[in-house]
Amino acid sequence: MKTRNGRAAPHLWDNSHWGHGDYLLPAVRTTCPYCGVGCGLLAGRRADGSVLVKGDHDHPANYGKLCSKGSALGETVGLEGRLLFPEIGGERASWDAAIDLIAARFSEAISTHGPDSVAFYVSGQLLTEDYYVANKLMKGFIGSANIDTNSRLCMASSVAGHRRAFGSDTVPGTYEDIDLADLVVVAGSNLAWCHPVTYQRLHAAKSARPHMRVVLIDPRATLTNHIADHHLAISPDGDLALFSGLLAYLAENDRVDHSYVMEHTEGFDDALAAARRLTMDDIVAQTGLAASEIEAFYRLFASTEKTVTIYSQGINQSVIGTDKVNAIINCHLATGRIGKPGAGPFSITGQPNAMGGREVGGLANLLACHMDLENPDHRDIANRFWTAPNLATKPGLKAVDLFRAIDNGRIKALWIMATNPVDSLPDGEVAEAALKRCPFVVVSDVVSENDTLRHAHVRLPALAWGEKEGTVTNSERRISRQRSFLPAPGEAKPDWWHICQVAQRMGFERDFDYGGPAAIYREYAAMTAFENDGRRDLDLGAHAEISDRAYDELEPFFWPHRLGLEDQEVRFFAKGGFFTANGRARFISVSAQMPERKDEAYPFTLNTGRLRDQWHTMTRTGKSPRLSAHMTEPHCEIHPQDAIQLAIANDTLVRIESAQGAVIARALLSDGQRLGDLFLSMHWTDQFASNGRVNQLVPAVTDAVSGQPASKNIAARIAPLNAAHHGFAVFAERPDMSAADYWATVLAEPGWRSEFAFAQEIEDLSAHARVMTASANDAELHVHRDPATGAQRMAFFDGERLLSAFLFSSTPVRVARAHVSAHLSKDYSDPRERERFLTEVFHDDQPDPGRMVCACYGVGENDIRSAIDAGSATVSAIGKALGAGSYCGTCLAEIQYIIDARSPAEAGVQDPFTN
Secondary structure (H helix, E strand, O other), rough: OOOOOOOOOHHOOOOHOOOOEEEEEEEEEEEEOOOOOOOOOEEEEEEOOOOOEEEOOOOOOOOOOOHHHHHOOHHHOOOOEEEEEEOEEEEEOHHHHHHHHHHHHHHHHHHHHHHHHHHEEHHHHHHHHHHHHHHHHHHHOOOOOOOOEEHHHHHHHHHHHHHHHHOOOOOOOOHHHHHHOOEEEEEEHHHHHHOOHHHHHHHHHHHOOOOEEEEOOOOOOOOOHHHHOEEEEEOOHHHHHHHHHHHHHHHHHOOOOOHHHHHHHHHHHHHHHHHOOOOOHHHHHHHOOHHHHHHHHHHHHHHHHOOEEEOOOHHOOOOOHHHHHHHHHHHHHOOOOOOOOOEEEEEEOOOOOOHHHHHHOOOOOOEEEEEEEEOOHHHHHHHHHHHHOOOOOOOOOOOHHHHHHOOOOOOEEEEEEEEOHHOOOOHHHHHHHHHHOOOEEEEEOOOOOOOOOHHEEEEEEEEEOOOOOOOEEEEOEEEEEEEEOOHHHOEEEEEHHHHHHHHHOOOOHHHHHHOOHHHHHHHHHHHHHHHOOOOOOOOOHHHHHOOHHHHHOOOOEEEEOOOOOOOOOOOOOOOOOOOOOOOEEEEOOHHHHOOOOOOOOOEEEEEOOOOOOOOOOOHHHHOHHHOOOOOOOOOOEOOOHHHHHHHHHHOOOOEEEEEEEEEEEEEEEOOOOOOOEEEOOOOOOOOOOOOOOOHHHHOOOOOOOOEEEEOOOOOEEEEOOOOOOOEEEEEEOOOOOOOOEEEEEEEOOOEEEEEEEOOOOOHHHHHHHHHHHHOOOOOOOEHHHHHOOOEEEEEEEOOOOHHHEEEEEEOOOOOOOHHHHHHHHHOOOHHHHHHHHHHOOOOOOOOOOOEEEOOOEEEOOOOOOOOHHOOOOOHEEEHHHHHOOOOOOOHHHHHHHHHHHHHHHHHHOOOHHHH
């Protein structure tokens, strides 16, 4: 069967396209479950049960490109660690018992304490159909708006900024604008690591059109800096002053599109007056930039008509995030550079369905279908469409306030879906304490263990990526299908089914009786078009009666998709048409008031963010050895001069503290850091490290408009952490590291690898090594002590099998780690080989690829340096010699960095990725 453009239908895809013939199931077209780029995938199952994933060359979000995480998806779909059956009180239960209990406890709380005594906390990992029924149940039938989402933590300021300026949460442009722009401003986003396929698109556009200029605005010189013509190493939260000053500059230099401003906007004069209150000295002071840098950026922006400003968490995650968003939008409105090919402000989302959640009202202050909860006309529309018996009339509690309400007893029953707030909400200890106090907690998840699940009274097994069906919306408003190609494991069910079953048993049978996700999508599409007539941006009316088969074959498309309109605009606002009451965009007057975060006790500014190869709390990516090889433990980046002042050496352990808590990490000296700044990644949890939960450091302070927490500007301090023993070990099975004062453990190939340390002198280290090693009670122990250094090497053998190997040292361990790990798969049936193991393996001069750079081909940093020394001095030459960078391309920027740092001119530059 062919779809309307002649392509084969997804479920009938020809296996010959793959060049393989060993699949149980035909490959399907689906969508990546990671970031908001929304990459299309081809996924299929081999006869041995393993999964192959490739980029879909026909998907317009990525045209076949994938990042390292997407290309490794096949390694993350195993059932180890999965939650497969409902549980009540930690014991397996039937679905009927679990659903009945949830319905009864929620109904009891509502009856006794009112609808605002219950809450849902949901996630951008949900599909749109899941999100829709959760929002409908809470806001339309329970009668409370206490449903918020982890997207509050990443995109709420962008939503609020859009609504203030446009009257709707509308992203005006598309990815194609990156191809067409002459200037791309990347503000507060490390595209190279956080949105690698978008970075590759930008790289390709710049290569094809060398006159294109790229400006990176970021406190850190991240790897995205390698594509930038200019890097503005701005002070944290200095963006507001920078863009406010830009608006004044545009006016003073006659770069305002007065026709556009007069015909399509309002409030320009007030916004400009506010911007003009800043002097250049003010802007220099607040941005930390030189006046010459600022003026050069202003001239470039003013003179370049086709300008796209891409922004993300560095803008949003701030107590002034909404104002920063509006300061950017003000500059685009003033120049009329919005909704035109190659021009516009472009918010890029962090989760696969952050946009879909926004569309169905997943935020506590929104209604479904981009309607406003505060608007009585919109409430009336929703009430009549749903025939809602108890529609919410006021905004609910936003994420941080929601957990405060749980902590103080106002919330009696909570349902958490597809997210891990103990590790992601600010002030994580408070969030965890709140869950401990909550009388009734339900968690729907795919894993059996995380830091939130341990507080659940009821656990519901959900379907994971590859098993569930539905739609997602990417950063450019393109809706794509996620399709199943794996069977549902155990008794796991889709999230929409969980919600609808509970709703039915709460008495709402008729309104939540759906035959599947297609029926939910039909209703959602119909609601977007209900009494719309172009008054709201989101309209999927063409799909209000879509058949199940057409839904199954749905191809990626932009909204709006209005009924009866064949040729639909893919960009908004080039000719006005805003969704405010008078159709005009609103300039927002912002006051560039910097938040003060430092004090004498906490003199550093901590920034948090993502790693290249990890995702959220590592429940998926942590299953892939090659993804875990890139960064194997928590690291804290610090400028070398700051490190010297504090006697911190590279690779030593440090303790980072804020007023909220403390974490332990490995010091990583980097010239890419500003003096006085620190950086920690957000991914480490109690499952992977002893004390790496970065959210313990983040205060629960939020933007006054959006409610989004500030995770990029945290007052902190740092100090060396002295340890009596440092250790490195490899294990055939997952170890028990609880005795160590510091540890970090990741999956390796083969086995597991751990870095660890003990604070106090330990006389018998072998006893601790035995506890760490699974099945070591009767194992054969070999020990080698170096009398000169005091270092100890140990290994446990079970017959021919190496169970574990340890190296203990008084200083951070230097050893060829990959070389040691490889011995877990060797045969040690010969006793002489076991005797020789400790004397021949634990040396730092053994062949070792070094820190993993190319996850696809297993190419390490040392491999690349050796190839450079052998004459491969370009990225393409490295690709030809080693394969590195030639598949997914995520590591291209890092390869270029290593090449640059290896050159004589850069010989003194500290590589910020050395491990």
